[in-house]
Amino acid sequence: MRIGAHVSTAGGLEKGIERAQAMGAETIQIFGAPPQSWRRKVYPPQETEAFRARAAAADIWPLFIHGVYLVNLATSNPESLIKSQDALIADMVLSSAIGAKGVIFHVGSHRGAGFQQVFGQIVDSVRRVLAETPEDTWLILENSAGMGDSVGRKLGELAAIMKEVASPRLKVCFDTQHAFSAGYDVATAGGLAATVDEFEREVGLAHLVAIHANDSKCPLGGGVDRHENIGEGHIGRAGFEVIMAHLAFRDLPFLLEVPGFSKEGKKAGGPDKENVDRLKAIAAAVG
DSSP states (O other): OEEEEEOOOTTOHHHHHHHHHHHTOSSEEEESSOTTOSOOOOOOHHHHHHHHHHHHHTTOOOEEEEOOTTOOTTOSOHHHHHHHHHHHHHHHHHHHHHTOOEEEEEOOBOTTSOHHHHHHHHHHHHHHHHHTSOTTSEEEEEOOOOGGGBTTSSHHHHHHHHHHHOOTTEEEEEEHHHHHHTTOOTTSHHHHHHHHHHHHHHTOGGGEEEEEEOEESSOTTOOOOOEEOTTSSSSHHHHHHHHHHSGGGTTSEEEEOOOOOOBTTBOOOSSOHHHHHHHHHHHHHHO
């Protein structure tokens, strides 16, 4: 088990490694582009190669990219659909260039149309992204909290996409807060066991490649995507002890996407050393 976080690359890709080292992260996730924009930066080969070398020297691995938040493969807007596909393709190309494992992304929202109505479009989009990107990088579906008719609140929806696409490059990232908000009680031993059983039955644990480790501001089944610092939310430290002790997760990277703690009057700026240290302490406690 390697413990890390989403880190900012503001100022250049290598800055992400500096920030990871400062918080003690062993694995990281970055954005390949501004998350709320279709605008992209072109990274020259010397920058991507320097990032790879810096990450290797710092023993930070595996690496992941998170897709931009505008991506929606379930949209009814043809222009937005093409932009979503193109954004994922660009991130997949960057993933290969920096030596990352792949691109984690939110499938999107059908806006009330229903999953079955948009299923074919999602599958076709995923197939296009995989067909037009390097073979050495994964496309990684993330489960959702269920806000705004988002796809992936039920594990069976992700499973249906994976079965239809039938590609070994299509994987899954499991977000603890999203699952909890969607009604999967990952905070108790019995609830987590049932969740893992469903995951194995529907998706297959062999396809699980990363954990987004987030506590929840939202109560169980609340359906809202609101992350909290480790031990401060409805999952709590005890819940993460249950999660991190489960054999299904023992060899997976844990990536924090928490708000962080404010210090000395400074606004919280996302995952930080305190949250990394909390996860490491829990991992050590559960053996």
